[in-house]
Amino acid sequence: MRRLPERQIHLYNTHTGETLKSVYWAEGHYQTKSIAQISRFLRDHRNGQVHPIDPKLFDLMNSVQRKVGGKGPIHIICGYRSPSTNAIMASLSDGVATQSLHTQGKAVDIRLPGHATRHVGRAALSLKAGGVGMYPESDFVHIDTGRVRTW
Numbered sequence: 821m822r823r824l825p826e827r828q829i830h831l832y833n834t835h836t837g838e839t840l841k842s843v844y845w846a847e848g849h850y851q852t853k854s855i856a857q858i859s860r861f862l863r864d865h866r867n868g869q870v871h872p873i874d875p876k877l878f879d880l881m882n883s884v885q886r887k888v889g890g891k892g893p894i895h896i897i898c899g900y901r902s903p904s905t906n907a908i909m910a911s912l913s914d915g916v917a918t919q920s921l922h923t924q925g926k927a928v929d930i931r932l933p934g935h936a937t938r939h940v941g942r943a944a945l946s947l948k949a950g951g952v953g954m955y956p957e958s959d960f961v962h963i964d965t966g967r968v969r970t971w
Contacts, residue, residue, distance in 0.1 A: 824848050829858065829878050832893035834931070835865040839893055850875045862899025862928065869902040873925040876965045880949050881930060884963065887943035890932040897929035897960045898922060921951070927964035929955075937961055945970055 827845035832838070840861045844854040855875055863870040881894055901909070901922035910916040921927035932940050941954035941961045953962035953971045 827879065827882060829882060830893040831858070831861060831896055833861065833865065833896045833899075835897075841893075844875065844878050859900070859925070862896065862925075864900050864902040864905050866905050867902055869900070869905075871900045871902070871923075871925045873900060874965050876949075877926060877928055877963070880944070880947065880963055880965060881928065883947055883949070884930070884940060884944045884961075885932060887946065888932060888935045888940055890935055892933065895931040895933060897931060897958075899928050900925050915955075921964040921966050926966060927951070927962060929960045929962050931960045 824847070826843045828841065828843045830841045838861060840858065842854045842857055844851055844858060855873070858878065859873040860870050862873050885894055899922070901920060903923050906916065906918070906920050906923050910918045930940070937954055937956040937959055941952055944952040944961060944963050948968050949965070951962070951964040951966045951969045955962065
């Protein structure tokens with residue numbers, strides 16, 4: 821029987837300074853403990869609220885990183901965002917959706933050091949796996965597991 825390769829993710833949270841390296845998929849399925857650990861890592865850094873994160877988002881981050889040839893940790897700008905945090909942010913900026921997928925654990929804002937935002941965004945778009953928003957002025961790319969769209 822052929823053994824399927826493991827999937828690992830290496831993350832750095834730009835707000836908390838935390839790092840995490842975790843095998844989240846092994847032996848043919850997602851690893852429950854690792855998913856919970858990563859979900860905690862991607863918590864709302866403003867109030868500490870934790871929400872389950874869609875494991876497909878980890879696959880998407882890995883695919884984007886591989887596509888651009890990125891090495892080292894993926895920098896997390898924003899993972900889960902609680903509804904209260906999202907409401908505050910939406911009231912302060914037109915760029916924050918009131919029904920953001922961040923509040924459902926299906927979106928993340930990332931940066932891959934050494935790779936231009938547009939390059940990372942184009943790599944994400946080429947996967948046709950969800951929404952992609954490019955924010956070159958803020959140096960991050962939004963990716964999510966919702967419907968395919970771009971802005």
